[in-house]
Amino acid sequence: MSSEQILALLPILVTSAASVVVMLLVALKRSHGLVFGVTVGSLLVALAAIGSSVSVMPQAVSSLLIMDRFALLYIGLILAATLAVALLSYAYLESRAERREEYYILLLLAAAGSEVLAAAGSYVSFFLGLEILSISLYGLVAYRRQTPLGIEAGVKYLILAGASSGFILFGMALIYAEQGSLQFAALAAAKGSSFDVVSLVGFALIVVGVGFKLAVVPFHLWTPDVYQGAPAPVTAFVATVSKGAMFALLLRYFIQLDLYQYGAVVLVFGIIAALSILAGNILGLLQNNVKRMLAYSSIAHVGYLLVALLASGPLAVSSVTFYLIAYFITNLGAFGVVGYLSSGEREAEEIDDYRGLAWRRPWVAGALTASLLSLAGIPLTAGFIGKFFIIAAGAGSRLWALLIILVVGSVVSFFYYFRLVLAIFREPDAGAQVPYPSASLAGGIALSVLTLLLVWLGVYPAPLVNLLGGMTSGLL
Amino acid sequence: MFPVFYVAGLVALVSTVMVVTRRNPIHALLYFILSLVAVAVIFLDAGAPFVAALEVIIYAGAIMVLFIFVVMLLNPGVALVIRAREWIGPAILSLLLTLGIVYSVVGSTIKTMGISATTPKDIAMALFGPYLLGVELASLLLLAGLVAAYHLGRRIEREAPARGASLQPGAPVGSGAPSSRKEGA
Amino acid sequence: MRQYPIDYGLVLSAVLFAIGMAGVFVRRNVIFVLLCIEIMLNAAGLAFVLGGARWGQADGQVMFIFILAMAAAEVSVGLALIMRMFHRFKSLDTNEIARMKG
Known part of the structure; x- marks a missing residue:
């Protein structure tokens, strides 16, 4: 491992070293504030370390990881999202009797796993990154281990994620048995000879496993229960970083193996995207639990992302990445508010918990409204620009059917987003005043930064678009 | 010439089917250990002696023993009396496996059909x-x-108010809103 | 000596994988579901080692060692969750603990 390779790996090294440091710290002295401070500090150092690896990129590190512009951008996104989740978690954990310090160790490990996933260049690192992410998420999802909902969510996520890892692993094994190499690049070269049956079955199994992780329609049954049972900041993490890292890998896999040319693959992903958009939005209408509603909306948004993924061409990668960034900011904001308002006794889950929020907590109401508008794709928000990009990319490669479904889905989604917005601005009935926990500094900072980003990207997206412009050129 | 692969494969298949169909978790776990050893024999035969040893030591030896330990700990109403006639099935399978192992190990070189052992x-x-x-x-x-x-x-400690004693005796009372209440209704 | 029956080995691992997958969907008891996930992982490990043997590379067996690590971690977390579940719900049946709906 030459010094350049170590320099290129710096963000991942810093994150994993941070998890070990935090663990030793917990062994020495259990204090929530200290552990929180070290976690936030190390995430900032890791973000800064990306600057160093940009100087030596693109760098293929020992056939497992490829640190190029694409990977570094997603690693930066993952670290920023983990930072936001950590900030949102402080107040949430403070008001609970659980032991708090293990949460940050698992959070850092999950972030390290996602980074490895985003930079994976071979099936080995794909598998290891996925497993580090999954196993730390088992601990995080079931973190409220004494409440029945927490345990149920943990068991459900464990079973389904375990089974999906089994599918992915067996798919990889079949492809390896046929192709003889574990590298993506070697497979891209070898695919000149048409894929034989066993590799196709292997690829189909991997798609099933990835579908579980992305919670697209045929494999989305676990999503509402796990989103509701898990702590709110963990739900934000699952909805954003876990899906984002898997999407980064899918994108690299698609482009490197140039799967656009296979009609069957495009058809399968098209059907999955269409089903996700329709089912996600329609089922979202029926919910009055905010967490479950946001779970179904995240299923629909992955459907929009798949539409962008299918739109091949230069615009595809930048439109996917832009929409993913907008999706990250919006969902972190929405779930952050849910966590912000959840106190030790009860989670702010039902819609009437938010009735008259505007009068009692104007700033928090503003943040939630901005996120909901962006989810719906209203102009002047990042969500609108993202959707606009996807429609442009989709039109570019004539995916008319999918675009129509996308528009129909978005219209349907207006209803359940605005139902919550209306509840926020309705007169607070004098009766049941839902007790909100006291304001927290860390959570406040995170929410305000997210809302500012949301509006800034909606109004002036040019700098980010140029940054994403040279994306495909950097792809090894 | 003893068809090691086919015998071990058959044993693995039969024992895995038995795992899924058992009602008693302990029987299922023991059948699964048998299936793991059968797969280990296939590895031995396929020219992967190191991994065969790993499979027996780590997978069957450590992971499954942990599994049995926890299942015994929980003991969810498990009828543990094992009547004589229940031994016939596992006995036959284990005998076949022993033949396979003996054949593979006898003689210095690893007799694998046309495969250079890694x-x-x-x-x-x-x-x-x-x-x-x-x-x-x-x-x-x-x-x-x-x-x-x-x-x-x-x-979980019995009494777990939000802050203070339950977490760690003599803990410094942290900042933030201490809302003490009964833990996990 | 004729060619080693790698293809039969892959068929065997596919059948074992199918049995494990059936077990995951059919069985209600969480212990059995976790055990069936282990069957699936073991079948994938078998396929990897046979793939490695076929191409004469050590990569298959290296991957098997990583699968071992993953199976160990998953079983330890799974069993901790099972103990927590048994402690709280007094039952290991997945239907029983379904509190959330809709």
Whole structure:
């Protein structure tokens, strides 16, 4: 491992070293504030370390990881999202009797796993990154281990994620048995000879496993229960970083193996995207639990992302990445508010918990409204620009059917987003005043930064678009 | 010439089917250990002696023993009386396996049909050559499993108010809104 | 000596994988579901080692070692969750603990 390779790996090294440091710290002295401070500090150092690896990129590190512009951008996104989740978690954990310090160790490990996933260049690192992410998420999802909902969510996520890892692993094994190499690049070269049956079955199994992780329609049954049972900041993490890292890998896999040319693959992903958009939005209408509603909306948004993924061409990668960034900011904001308002006794889950929020907590109401508008794709928000990009990319490669479904889905989604917005601005009935926990500094900072980003990207997206412009050129 | 692969394959298949169909978790676990040993014999026969040993030592020896330990601990109404006639099935399968192992091990070289055995040296070269990073990531994986299992498995103190004594005796009272209430209704 | 029956080995691992997958969907008891996930992982490990033997590379067996690490971590977390579940719900049946709906 030459010094350049170590320099290129710096963000991942810093994150994993941070998890070990935090663990030793917990062994020495259990204090929530200290552990929180070290976690936030190390995430900032890791973000800064990306600057160093940009100087030596693109760098293929020992056939497992490829640190190029694409990977570094997603690693930066993952670290920023983990930072936001950590900030949102402080107040949430403070008001609970659980032991708090293990949460940050698992959070850092999950972030390290996602980074490895985003930079994976071979099936080995794909598998290891996925497993580090999954196993730390088992601990995080079931973190409220004494409440029945927490345990149920943990068991459900464990079973389904375990089974999906089994599918992915067996798919990889079949492809390896046929192709003889574990590298993506070697497979891209070898695919000149048409894929034989066993590799196709292997690829189909991997798609099933990835579908579980992305919670697209045929494999989305676990999503509402796990989103509701898990702590709110963990739900934000699952909805954003876990899906984002898997999407980064899918994108690299698609482009490197140039799967656009296979009609069957495009058809399968098209059907999955269409089903996700329709089912996600329609089922979202029926919910009055905010967490479950946001779970179904995240299923629909992955459907929009798949539409962008299918739109091949230069615009595809930048439109996917832009929409993913907008999706990250919006969902972190929405779930952050849910966590912000959840106190030790009860989670702010039902819609009437938010009735008259505007009068009692104007700033928090503003943040939630901005996120909901962006989810719906209203102009002047990042969500609108993202959707606009996807429609442009989709039109570019004539995916008319999918675009129509996308528009129909978005219209349907207006209803359940605005139902919550209306509840926020309705007169607070004098009766049941839902007790909100006291304001927290860390959570406040995170929410305000997210809302500012949301509006800034909606109004002036040019700098980010140029940054994403040279994306495909950097792809090894 | 003893068809090691086919016998071990048959044993693995039969014991795995028995695993899924049992009602009693302990019987299922023992059948699964038998299936693991059968797969280990296939590895031995396929020219992977190191991995065969690993499978028996780690998978059957450590992971499944942990599994049995926890199932015994929980003891969800498990009828543990094993009547004589229940021994016939496992006995036959184990006998077949023993023949397979004996045939494979007898004689110095590993008799594999047309396969050059990959010695532990090759694996070690691969593990600490190109896959060094993979070994580090596997250690992170085990760390995540360790911390998650510790947090979830830890015993819950009886009285657990939000702040103060329950967490750790003599804990400094942290900042933030201490809302003490009965834990986990 | 004729060619080693790698293809039969892959068929065997596919059948074992199918049995494990059936077990995951059919069985209600969480212990059995976790055990069936282990069957699936073991079948994938078998396929990897046979793939490695076929191409004469050590990569298959290296991957098997990583699968071992993953199976160990998953079983430890799974069993911790099972103990927590048994402690809280007094039952290991997945239907029983379904509190959330809709």
